[in-house]
Amino acid sequence: MTTIPRPTQGDVVELILDDHRFFERLLRDLRDATADRSEARATLAAVLIAHGEAEEEMVYPQLRRKDAIDQHEQEHGEEEHAEGNQALLDLLECKGTDTQKFDDAVEKLAEALNHHIGEEEQTILNPARTEVGExxxxxxxxxxxxxxxxxxDDDCGSITSVKKIVARAEREGLVSDEGS
Structure with a gap:
């Protein structure tokens, strides 16, 4: 499996940006017929779930307490994570990596992820840079x-784990179960 960077310290904004660039690299691999798409899919699933779940648990609440983001921005970020997780589950459920269904699932995930990355960098990370001390x-x-x-370490990117996370998001009303 592609090695997932595991730094132990740093500025949370820069660390999140580093993960965003890693996601983009993995998405390029998923589009590349000559790449190990199964490996790229497994790596992206693991790091995407770990990244988003840790953001929702640790980062968003802290930024709210520091008034860098408001409740709407936090909830919108969580909704976009849920949409991305649903698209990820659709990708994980593809049997092969050389089918049109796989390619379509990659593009659906890329669309959701790229949209979220752009918005998060502008509406959450920029205020974190200016409103929260170093x-x-x-x-x-x-x-x-x-x-x-x-x-x-808990294998958060497994299909079983992702199914549970998507089901929780559906129960919380973050995504509808009609899209799956």
Whole structure:
């Protein structure tokens, strides 16, 4: 499996941006017929779930407390994570990696992920840069990374885990179950 970067400290904004660039690289691999698409899919599933779940647990609430983001921005970020997780589940459920269904699922995930990355970088990470002090961002980075690593160690990107996360999002009204 592609090695998932596992830093242990840093500014949470920069660390999240690093993951975003990693997601983009994995999406390119998923589009590349000569790449190991199964490996790229498994790697993306693991890091995407760990990243998003740790953000929702550690980062968004802290940014709300610091008034860097409001409730709407937090909820919108969580809704976009849920949409991405649904698209990820659709990709994980594809049997092969050389089918039109797989290619379509990659594009659906890429669309959801690229939209979320753009919005998050503008409406959540920019305010975090300007409204939250450097030490707080560094401390938050360490806590976020620790939670992200725990989730990675727990095989959070497995199809079973992703199904549970999507089902929870459906129960919470973050996504409809009609799209699956």
């Amino acid at each position: 030490q707080v961002r560094h401390d938050l980075g360490g806590r976020w990374l620790a939670r992200r690593s725990e989730l990675l």
